[in-house]
Amino acid sequence: MKLIKKADIILIISVLVLVLLWFLLKPESESVVAVVSVNGETVKTVDLSKNERQEIIIGNMHIYADNGEVWVSYSDCPDKTCCKAGKIKGQGQMIACVPNGVVILIEGGKVDGVTG
Amino acid sequence: MKTKKIAFLGVLGALSIAVSFLEGLFNIPFLPPGAKPGLSNIVTVSAYFMAGTSGAIYIALVKALFAFITRGAVAFLLSLSGGMLSIAVMILLFKMKKCPFSIIGISIIGAMCHNIAQIIVSIIVTQTGALIYYLPVLLVFSLIAGAVTGVILKTLFEKRRERDL
Numbered sequence: 002m003k004l005i006k007k008a009d010i011i012l013i014i015s016v017l018v019l020v021l022l023w024f025l026l027k028p029e030s031e032s033v034v035a036v037v038s039v040n041g042e043t044v045k046t047v048d049l050s051k052n053e054r055q056e057i058i059i060g061n062m063h064i065y066a067d068n069g070e071v072w073v074s075y076s077d078c079p080d081k082t083c084c085k086a087g088k089i090k091g092q093g094q095m096i097a098c099v100p101n102g103v104v105i106l107i108e109g110g111k112v113d114g115v116t117g
Numbered sequence: 118m119k120t121k122k123i124a125f126l127g128v129l130g131a132l133s134i135a136v137s138f139l140e141g142l143f144n145i146p147f148l149p150p151g152a153k154p155g156l157s158n159i160v161t162v163s164a165y166f167m168a169g170t171s172g173a174i175y176i177a178l179v180k181a182l183f184a185f186i187t188r189g190a191v192a193f194l195l196s197l198s199g200g201m202l203s204i205a206v207m208i209l210l211f212k213m214k215k216c217p218f219s220i221i222g223i224s225i226i227g228a229m230c231h232n233i234a235q236i237i238v239s240i241i242v243t244q245t246g247a248l249i250y251y252l253p254v255l256l257v258f259s260l261i262a263g264a265v266t267g268v269i270l271k272t273l274f275e276k277r278r279e280r281d282l
Contacts, residue, residue, distance in 0.1 A: 003219055004219060004221065004268075004271060005219055005221055005222075006217060006218060006219045006222065007217075008217035008218050008219075008222055009218055009219055009221050009222035009225070012218065012222050012225060012226070013225070013260055013264075016229075016256055016257070016259075016260055017257070017260070019253075019256075020253040020254075020256060020257050023253045024253070038243075038245050038247075040243060040244045040245075041243065041244030041245050041246075042244075078189075079187075079188045079189040079192065080188045080189070080192055082150055082151040083150075085144065085150050085151075086150035086151075087150070093250055095247065095248070095250065095251060096150070097151075097239060097243065097245075097248055097251070099191050099195070099239045099242050099243055100189060100191040100192075102242065102243045102244065102245075103243070104243055104245040104247060104248060106245075106247045106250070
């Protein structure tokens with residue numbers, strides 16, 4: 002059995018090309034917002050261009066936004082993947098807390114409900 | 118099931134739990150949150166070669182139950198869906214008469230299936246379609262994780278052949 006076959010290399014290259022295309026084709030916009038959703042419904046949209054600390058509390062999750070970054074400081078979920086995710090910034094990045102159904106996604110676009 | 122097979126699968130089951138647990142202890146730099154190298158897949162594939170399809174399914178079930186006990190129902194669903202889809206696809210590829218992929222390609226496909234199943238379950242659980250944006254990053258890491266497990270599996274198989282186990 003050969004260690005690596007031609008089909009393996011084709012597979013690796015095609016995945017890399019597809020992912021590269023995905024990132025190249027993604028539109029970028031200037032204003033950046035963090036969209037917080039619970040079970041698919043958007044509950045809060047936070048403007049990340051403001052340089053002040055904003056706190057969002059959803060159930061037993063504490064989410065902070067400051068200086069263009071968003072992070073989860075506390076969550077009651079069992080695995081704490083959301084807390085370990087650390088601070089995110091930049092469009093397209095996200096923190097997901099699957100047990101709580103909470104997803105925080107950084108998007109470009111208009112802010113429709115600024116929260117302080 | 119023969120006694121020998123039961124005992125053997127018990128050992129492999131314990132090994133897969135130990136490997137998953139150890140992986141979870143370290144926060145490996147550069148890996149996206151929640152992503153793991155998936156080294157316990159080595160145990161699952163070994164179980165398939167030494168104890169057949171039922172052996173591999175058994176290992177995936179043991180891992181999912183361990184996730185349920187330690188991290189709850191959602192972790193159980195994520196572990197089970199990922200484990201089942203990846204072993205199903207990998208076993209199909211192993212059973213193909215002329216599989217174009219080597220063990221490395223098959224491991225990479227297994228790792229990608231693991232991630233695809235988990236993203237689909239996460240989307241269903243959170244009802245948030247945007248989670249699909251996480252998939253490209255995970256797929257790139259599947260390439261690395263799959264290649265690493267593939268190389269380890271190949272070394273394992275060769276050692277096994279030498280010793281005629």
